[in-house]
Amino acid sequence: MKKILFFLSLSLLMISCNEKQEKPIDDNQLTAEEKSDSTNIKTFFNTALTNGKSYEWLRDLTQNVGGRLSGSPEAQMAVEWGEKVMNEVGLDSIWLQPVMVPHWVRGEKEIATYTTNGVQKNVAICALGFSVATPNSGVLAEVIEVKSLEEAEALGDKMKDKIVFFNRPFDNTLIHTFKAYGGCVDQRVRGAAICGKFGAKGVIVRSMTNSIDDFPHTGTMSYGDLPAEQHIPAAAISSLAAENLSKDLISNPNLKFYFKQNCETLPDAPSFNVVGEIRGSETPENIFVVGGHLDSWDLGEGAHDDGTGVVQSLEVAYLFKKNNIKPKNTIRIVFFMNEENGTRGAKKYAELATLNKENHIGGLESDSGGHTPRGFSIDANSANTTLLQSWKKLLSPYGLHDIEKGGSGADISPLKDENVTLVGYRPDSQRYFDYHHTSRDTFDKVNKRELELGSASMASIVYLMDKYLYGDTPVKL
Incomplete structure (x- = not known):
């Protein structure tokens, strides 16, 4: 009984303190x-x-x-x-x-997979707005992981025929989450424009979120002034998929990633x-x-x-x-x-x-x-x-x-x-x-x-x- 009274008193005290936080205007x-x-x-x-x-x-x-x-x-x-x-x-x-x-239209639902240590993993993925489609058969290639546009640019011709994986997460020490978003979104917007000019086969980007979950985040991207023949497909994968892919690349750096999307700009x-x-x-x-x-x-x-x-x-x-x-x-x-x-x-x-x-x-x-x-x-x-x-x-x-x-x-x-x-x-x-x-x-x-x-x-x-x-x-x- 004493415990019940104690917790009841504590609850009433907390309610009272919370109510006091809402101070009316002093006329x-x-x-x-x-x-x-x-x-x-x-x-x-x-x-x-x-x-x-x-x-x-x-x-x-x-x-x-x-x-x-x-x-x-x-x-x-x-x-x-x-x-x-x-x-x-x-x-x-x-x-x-x-x-x-x-x-711009998305078309049929996108798919993505890769195999590591004999296990095929399905990946939560979605096309980025204004991206081109993959070929009808999809894209299959080895993956290069980078954390920034500058790191990708420095790779130059090493990214030819590869899928470039941008994996810079939100800075979760920032209280204002829009600042964290602003610190990452450039890889989504400009990643394909940089990688396309060096002959990459495609770009996948970690989703723009604080959370680790399996929901991919779409958003707009741009090819800038890149010629149409250098446009490459760009997609976002979920933050959980990004975490897992990054780990699997450590143990199997030559793994091949496959994705297929059917988007189109009308x-x-x-x-x-x-x-x-x-x-x-x-x-x-x-x-x-x-x-x-x-x-x-x-x-x-x-x-x-x-x-x-x-x-x-x-x-x-x-x-x-x-x-x-x-x-x-x-x-x-x-x-x-x-x-x-x-x-x-x-x-x-x-x-x-x-x-x-x-x-x-x-x-x-x-x-x-x-x-x-x-x-x-x-x-x-x-x-x-x-x-x-x-x-x-x-x-x-x-x-x-x-x-x-x-x-x-x-x-x-x-x-x-x-x-x-x-x-x-x-x-x-x-x-x-x-x-x-x-x-x-x-x-x-x-x-x-x-x-x-x-x-x-x-x-x-x-x-x-x-x-x-x-x-x-x-x-x-």
């Missing part, structure tokens, strides 16, 4: 204007957590459309879906913005960005963009990448309208097409913005998954960066502690200008690369409450930006 430390802002921010969170729409929108997108690779029938279904949900929210204007996009296809807006009540000529990308890779359902960003962006508009908060400037929601393998949608949007002489003063992008909110990264001039960081006292009670200078997002970055304030929404990233570009990126991996907290977080900073940012002249609180 005595706020100005009258800040108190009003604090009330509106709280309203955003209350509405998202009790009457939000993002989770069911995401269910509909992922379960009824699924993976949405640019140029595919599913991508077109997603465009139609986007127009439909924007109409449901009741945005003031909705339109489709035409854009031609790349159309002619560019017509598609659309989906655009809707709430017209500003005072300065409608000033535009804030809020968006994510509608396309996804084909292996999963595109839930975290980037279905969550799309539905959160639309929920920003929903939260404004639901709470009758009228923005001063125009808030434009954009579902960008073709972020994954070309960013054609982003480039077309920026091109048309310039052509139409639109005055964009800010943007927010969600493309880092739907996990627990942590904060925002800021790409802006020093005055506006300082202003955004001053809002931490209003945002930190909701777990938004990280408001730092940094990048924004691939789809809004073409709008970059000294007087345009660009912001990236940053949720916790520790689990993101378990799912990124894999068959595991499915609806069931998204937590409803985390998703809704993200929507409210985004609405809150858009509200503050709309109220206090006017191009290059911030309004002080």
